Amino acid sequence: MAPFALNFHTQLLLRSLTSKPNLRALYQPSTKTLTFCFIQTKQLTSIQCSSLNSQLQTKGTPSASFRDRRGSLKPKDISSSYEVCERVEKKKKKKKTKKNKDSPEAKLKNALDMCSKRGDVMGALSLYDSARLEGVRLGQHHYTVLLYLCSSAAVGVVRPAKSGSGARTLNALVSSNEGLSESMDTNDRHFELDGNAELNSDMNPTQKDGILLVSEDVKRYALQRGYEVYENMCVDKVSMNEAALTAVARMAMSMGDGDMAFEMVRQMKDLGISPKLRSYGPALSTFCDNGELDKAFAVEKHMLEHGVYPEEPELEALLRVSIGAGNSDKVYYVLHKLRSSVRKVSPTTASLIVDWFKSKQASRIGKRKWDKRLIMEAIENNGGGWYGQGWLGKGKWEVVHTTIGKDGVCKCCGVHLTTIDLDPIETENFSKSVASLALMREKGSNFLKFQKWLDYYGPFEAVVDAANVGLFGQGRFMPHKIKAVANEIHQRLPSKKFPLIILHNKRIKGDKMDEPINRALIDKWNNANALYATPSGSNDDWYWLYAAIKFKCLLITNDEMRDHLFQLLGNDFFPKWKERHQVRFSFSDTGSPVFHMPPPCSVVIQESEEGHWHVPIETELNYESERRWLCITRAKLDMVRKDCSTTSKDSKPLQKAECARSATRNASAKE
Template sequence: MATFLFPFYPFHHSPLSFPLSLNVKTHHYALSPHSSSIPNSPTSQNGHQPSPSTNTINFKQTTQTTTVTKKFLKTERLKENNEYVVEKKNKSNKMRKDSPEMRLRVAFDMCSKKGDAIGALSLYDSTKKEGVVKLGQHHYTVLLYLCSSAAFGVVKPAKSGTGARTLNALVSPCSEVLLNNEEQSGTVDRNNTSFSNGTFDNAEELNSLSNSNEKLQKREEANPFDQEENGTLLSEDVKKYALQRGFEVYENMCLDKVQMNEAALTSVARMAMSMGDGDMAFEMVMQMKNWGISPRLRSYGPALWTFCNNGEIDKAFEVEKHMLENGVYPEEPELEALLRVSIGASKGDKVYYVLHKLRSCVRKVSLSIAYLIIDWFKCKHASRIGKRKWDKRLMKEAMENNGGGWHGQGWLGRGKWEISHTTIGNSGVCNCCGVQLTTIDLDLIETENFAKSLASFAIMREKKSNFEKFQKWLDTYGPFDAVVDAANVGLFGQRVFNPSKINDVVNGISKKLHSKKFPLIILHNKRIKGEKVDQPINRALIDRWNNADALYATPTGSNDDWYWLYAAIKFKCLIVTNDEMRDHLFQLLGNDFFPKWKERHQVHFSFTDTGPEFHMPPPCSVVTQESEEGHWHIPIESEHNYESERTWLCVTRGKAGMVGQDFSTSQGKC
């Protein structure tokens, strides 16, 4: 008989030992305590073996004890294994963090975070000299970003060297960081090896660059500014040095056969831009195609801006054509640059083209573009171009085919343009010239397709069953005349959620629309629970909306934006919210259909002493409009959201220059 001892811990935590008897022939296990361990056991009292019933009890105890022991040992082994794995992982992470490669990456990222181009170049030189770590794509990308930024004389801190769009910061003619092409011409020769052989060994010269930059920064302290927003200004010496070294870094990246990426090539294009070399900047975009890289909007910025700044209008529009061919669409900064160069070259056909691009892509123009447009219509060349005769019937057909608001047939009429600042009345009539502006129709099929696309987006990002349940609920209890973004209303002007404000808006919009039915109230379910909502007056409101089948509580983890937006699009009704729908969720919906839909369906609100005040959708489409007579109405972007206060440009010709007829005439060249 073999005896093995197992630890066993009863509730009072006194360790006991149990002998395990093994019958080899029958493989029968019996577990009984030592007589010496338990004084009151049967064996210790009379020397006889326990009865069969006692054996049964002991066997059950044996089974339970063995199971507990096995689980305990298994748990201990798992804990030891987990601790070993965690310790090994931590050790591996520590070794990786302490590796030369990781320390170098962190050092480069710190230079990028601080906008320290000189420090990054010094780090680059020492790394190349030591030869311990091979520079990779990330290192080169950070270096090129810092050098390209420093070449413009201003460095903005960044996380990893991926620069923002060039034109956003540099297209303005009054920007202090712009480099004048004539001043920069000949200042830097890429073939000149004054900082040669991939290293910079002259410590005194490097120190002088740092000192000159420190003096500039001290002068700025008298007039401090937000570096996160405006960046750090650099001296002329640092600018020239960064440009020279930047091209050297790029050449070494090519020699080392490091994989190129869009950010690196865009940085090289920005360096070319600082020299006024648009051809080289455009060549970087061409190289992206050779590398299999898809150019982005920012990739085209340096070439486009340089050609525009140099007055090379044909090359500028060649860049724009290349953008469109590759599915990249210009936005307001790019279109402003194209408009500026077109006006400077007195190219009426190009100005007309860009105005319609602004109409379709931007809708409301910025103040700087508005000034450009005024300059164009005031110039003599603008008064001399345009068709003298045209067919009114064909113009009307063209406008109908386009959905209203424009014909796209070129300038109409001749003579001096009259330019006025105006507002649009409640009926959509210009308060200056009396022209009725158009409400551009939304295609019904396009609306249906948009609703389906929105639903597919929501299902991908929400729990599928939750959103499908909502769709079925809408089919059962819809349609509605309006949808209320209840969270936006309930938190209006305060941090504390207030259901009574929702009630005021619900009653107010129903009265405004002469509707006998409540609007649909979309509210997250966490807003209908809690101590405040359980107050009798608030609970009565919730119950009232529920009983009217007008309240839908979105489930936990859901984004209620998807729900109220989908409902408003599905029912082609109004949405009451002050949410301007500009975050990433709405960016997914694109810039084509969604802005038009939002303009026609969003109701803004505010509160006065007498209750809620609603700012209904404008009586006309807030977008650049071209009339049958060739007149223009151009809305200007503003900080407020109320269309009754928006300023428009009203641009008309004198009647003497307008000869519209009811028969077709030759299409004179503009």
């Protein structure tokens, strides 16, 4: 074959060469090499190939070569060549990955992560010193882990990674190391501890309840080294992240410097970083501990402006500093914040509330006269349970522990607590959000079919989480329990219609369900159009939850609804909906179902038209009827109480037996 003209511009070269019917090009991206193969019976001579190669090289084009194949190249051979190239590429990538894992930076990362997992601040600092001496370049992850450990030790407490977490507290003494630690192989450690860098044995941490308590010497050392690490991170121009800046804020907190801790949060905005709730903890904790009321509420304002909402630990701190300052307006504000976002308060918050109402300042504030009509209008406009227009009445407060009867009446003061209405628009939006989440997570058109099925066979007055019922108690699936619950609730419903039974299809199949008695049960429910079998690969939680929301009906389940799925629904509307619609169940000794209906009133802080307060306390309990409440009223000479009790363990804040004045309350309670 005679040589043909070549255009050495890269794109034209490809078009010119590959336009020849008997020429094939193989391109290797890693080496940027073009290999051209002639496919023909008539073979090129070695001299001809050499001539073409020399022309390419002299023109300075991308690497290309012609090879004399000495025979025709069949399509099968071309496919084989591509497979070989792919295998070579994979091997190169694998070698590169292995090389990265063996790099000093990767080994340092693994070693620091192991220190974080153990809570070993001294070991981490020793690794850091060794890495600096060896010239290892530290990245964002390295610095973040070091800052986390130093800040934890600086405040006196280190929680090893994955050691479990108790209730979240505002004070960052016990703080999350979320996102900093990963699982690693302890054998893959390159940097060894420098024995000379270890401090003496009296500085070793002591372990208590899964956390490490460090000595004052270690606190000071960790603080000093922590600021050194931060300065080097700035000098090295390593980009900051939220975790690193929060760690620096915690170091500032350990020195009682709230201004610096708050400045770290402000820097986040300038760097395009979104602050988290934990970012504000150091500044807020420091200002509250120092009694700096205005600065503490400036932090809260900054939080709200950036879409971060305080939870009970933050609100508890704000309540404490407000009480300490004797600022009644701030106390009132925080109580309503607790009402709207927390609803039920912890025993420690309840104790603070008791302290406030027992104080002289609390007895002095309040209006002697008010327009009751305006107060009632405000309560109605708010959906019931609160008016939000300031303290009413004057005089000493009485605080007692009590319970609420099945009729929703306080057993201490006789006030009927309110069932706060759920906003219809909120309910509709909530239903749509659940459907949207379910459609994203369910396979194919499974959930769409379920929605159409509900439109055709609904509405229902109750929905049964059948798997939860069938597995009650023994852990073995027992269909007769579903039958008992369905039959009992069926008799109680006004329409006498069967409840909707949601059950995964794997529960409907199998030898057990093929037994005549169980098969008859399935057939009965199917004939009543009361059974929906969720398909394979589906999460039946989405189905029973959506149906109960759609029909605004009762939901029979003992599911606490706390896992990741329900966390997606948020903490605003969902707890209120759950409180009004969930029916818990148990079984009597005879096997009959016992239903625990929704509470007779909303379990939330309530403010009455008389200016009195009822505060539910969050404790471990089996059923709502056992819940303890604070009943807070203005004391009056002609007022007496009945059915008050302070014998519960929840009554510890009331140490002077405020509830000892038992008796009955007369008609003057109308005021």
